[in-house]
Amino acid sequence: MNKIIDLQIKCSNKEHDSFVQLACFNENCKANRIYCLECLRLGYHSVHPNEQYDLIKLLQFIKQIRQKSDELIKQLSSCIEKINLSFSILSQGLKQKYQLSEDQIQRFDAKQLNQALDQMLKYNETAGKILLDVGNCSKETFIQLNKISTQFELNELIYCDQIEQQKGQAQDLEGQNQLNTKILATSLIELNKYNDAIICIDKALLLLDSNHVKSFYLKAKSLLNLRHYNDAITWADKALLIDSKHIDSLCIKGKICYSPMYQQVLQDRLAIIKKHLLLLNKLCYQIQSMRYQQKQKLYVKQILNRKVFQQVDYQVILIL
Numbered sequence: 001m002n003k004i005i006d007l008q009i010k011c012s013n014k015e016h017d018s019f020v021q022l023a024c025f026n027e028n029c030k031a032n033r034i035y036c037l038e039c040l041r042l043g044y045h046s047v048h049p050n051e052q053y054d055l056i057k058l059l060q061f062i063k064q065i066r067q068k069s070d071e072l073i074k075q076l077s078s079c080i081e082k083i084n085l086s087f088s089i090l091s092q093g094l095k096q097k098y099q100l101s102e103d104q105i106q107r108f109d110a111k112q113l114n115q116a117l118d119q120m121l122k123y124n125e126t127a128g129k130i131l132l133d134v135g136n137c138s139k140e141t142f143i144q145l146n147k148i149s150t151q152f153e154l155n156e157l158i159y160c161d162q163i164e165q166q167k168g169q170a171q172d173l174e175g176q177n178q179l180n181t182k183i184l185a186t187s188l189i190e191l192n193k194y195n196d197a198i199i200c201i202d203k204a205l206l207l208l209d210s211n212h213v214k215s216f217y218l219k220a221k222s223l224l225n226l227r228h229y230n231d232a233i234t235w236a237d238k239a240l241l242i243d244s245k246h247i248d249s250l251c252i253k254g255k256i257c258y259s260p261m262y263q264q265v266l267q268d269r270l271a272i273i274k275k276h277l278l279l280l281n282k283l284c285y286q287i288q289s290m291r292y293q294q295k296q297k298l299y300v301k302q303i304l305n306r307k308v309f310q311q312v313d314y315q316v317i318l319i320l
């Protein structure tokens with residue numbers, strides 16, 4: 001009871017010089033929910049008089065919701081625990097079936113060894129299928145969880161005392177959000193949900209970092225898959241403007257130039273290719289990583305296969 005008197009919150013109506021004493025629980029009410037006796041006299045909530053309560057009831061309600069939400073988190077955790085349990089069973093099964101020790105093999109008879117070999121010959125096929133199924137399942141879950149957070153604005157409403165607390169974590173949070181966006185957008189692209197991926201990237205560019213190279217690239221990739229070639233080039237260029245060595249963005253442009261679907265006049269293509277050959281030429285010397293070299297080779301080979309682009313820089317060819 002004392003706590004309520006201690007609340008001493010001024011009425012948000014600036015003309016009222018008193019503390020709030022009542023709360024309106026009507027879901028559709030548009031007036032201030034927390035108000036003073038003066039507000040009551042002015043009849044702001046007179047259409048639903050039975051849904052007005054004092055602050056004791058308000059605090060009880062807040063406590064009730066806190067407990068219910070705790071219960072919800074427990075229920076959700078139990079869903080994830082069930083997934084964990086299924087995963088343990090799956091890993092155990094994989095170990096039993098495919099991780100045979102030499103001791104075990106020595107105790108096998110011909111029939112058992114025959115059976116083991118039979119299973120192992122199908123290993124690659126089985127492993128591929130498991131990885132694909134579990135991968136899709138985990139992507140779907142990841143997308144659903146993020147969708148729920150967005151749909152119910154779970155991370156957007158910040159109460160005042162949490163602002164201070166979050167200031168210190170702001171950078172970490174931004175980094176984490178950036179990473180989540182990247183994973184989410186990549187998953188959406190892999191599931192062929194390109195429009196959803198673009199919405200997710202646009203939001204991140206607006207709220208997080210408006211100059212994020214990876215986001216530019218992912219948007220270009222989504223647009224490429226939607227066959228919006230000119231837009232894809234625009235976004236790949238944005239990435240290349242910040243990082244001229246961003247090989248994934250270069251590859252997007254390479255793919256577009258190479259795509260028979262891209263119905264631009266030949267001169268346009270030639271200009272794009274020439275521009276990139278210069279870039280690739282530089283890249284071949286500057287980037288040593290195998291992964292990149294493989295991509296460069298693939299990309300340059302694609303270009304060379306087009307007869308119209310025979311006039312290439314010979315230094316590029318030398319590296320192939």
Ligand SMILES: [Zn+2]
Nearest residue numbers: 011016036039
């Ligand atoms: Zn008031």
Ligand SMILES: [Zn+2]
Nearest residue numbers: 024026029045
């Ligand atoms: Zn009301």
